Amino acid sequence: LYSLGITFYQLLAGHLPFQAGDDLEWVHCHIALTPPPLREAWPDCPLALGEVVMKLIAKAAEDRYQSAAGLLRDLIACEGMTPGESESFVPGRWDRSEQFHLPQALYGRRVQVAALLDAFEAVSEGATAMMLVKGHPGVGKTSLIAEIHKPIVRHRGYFISGKFDQYKRDIPYASLIQAFRELIGLLLTESEEALEAWRQRILGALGETAQVIVDLLPDVALIIGEQPPVPELDAAEADHRLTRALQDFV
Numbered sequence: 001l002y003s004l005g006i007t008f009y010q011l012l013a014g015h016l017p018f019q020a021g022d023d024l025e026w027v028h029c030h031i032a033l034t035p036p037p038l039r040e041a042w043p044d045c046p047l048a049l050g051e052v053v054m055k056l057i058a059k060a061a062e063d064r065y066q067s068a069a070g071l072l073r074d075l076i077a078c079e080g081m082t083p084g085e086s087e088s089f090v091p092g093r094w095d096r097s098e099q100f101h102l103p104q105a106l107y108g109r110r111v112q113v114a115a116l117l118d119a120f121e122a123v124s125e126g127a128t129a130m131m132l133v134k135g136h137p138g139v140g141k142t143s144l145i146a147e148i149h150k151p152i153v154r155h156r157g158y159f160i161s162g163k164f165d166q167y168k169r170d171i172p173y174a175s176l177i178q179a180f181r182e183l184i185g186l187l188l189t190e191s192e193e194a195l196e197a198w199r200q201r202i203l204g205a206l207g208e209t210a211q212v213i214v215d216l217l218p219d220v221a222l223i224i225g226e227q228p229p230v231p232e233l234d235a236a237e238a239d240h241r242l243t244r245a246l247q248d249f250v
Helices: 002-013 023-032 047-056 068-078 083-087 110-124 141-154 174-187 192-216 218-224 235-249
Strands: none
Touching: 002 047, 023 141, 047 068, 047 083, 110 141, 174 192, 174 218, 192 218, 192 235
């Protein structure tokens, strides 16, 4: 239904509601930017029809149409509507979802969200910070942290996450591996010039220990290419080399 709204907007306005230069900017547009009202692009657009299209492409999923049936009923109602009726039209009046959906909104965490966003803004200007979020399982820690996703995309940054799973305690560095796999996936969507810059940065940081990270994160080889094997060491020295390589990689 969101995609249909974008299609309607383009058909009626003659252009897309957003303009972007690369994939990351497109993601930012769809996640964070509110498109200009349809009547700004097409002044003669009937008010009711414009309201229907804007409800289709609302930022919050719970604010959009929840069913094709509700949308169809509104479109039929728009046909032949007088200007007076159009001004009093309320989109979604008959829209009902056939499934139960929990809203994406976060409630009762305004202070905590503000603290996270303040820390992020400071970091984006060059500071360094670490935030610790505590709480019992299921209280919404992951949802709270996800609130900084939008400003990170706005600053053209990368949002990655790894979870300390109680059932994966036997896998060393499992959470870090999960997070860096996400990062590698994001980097592989970049241009060839950006990938080359990352290739040089990673190789410059790791040097002859690059294969240690490839053994831990095989997808890194998609960026830096095949690497020469590293010498075999005893357990203690190999552990020290891995720890050092991880620090250099981070």
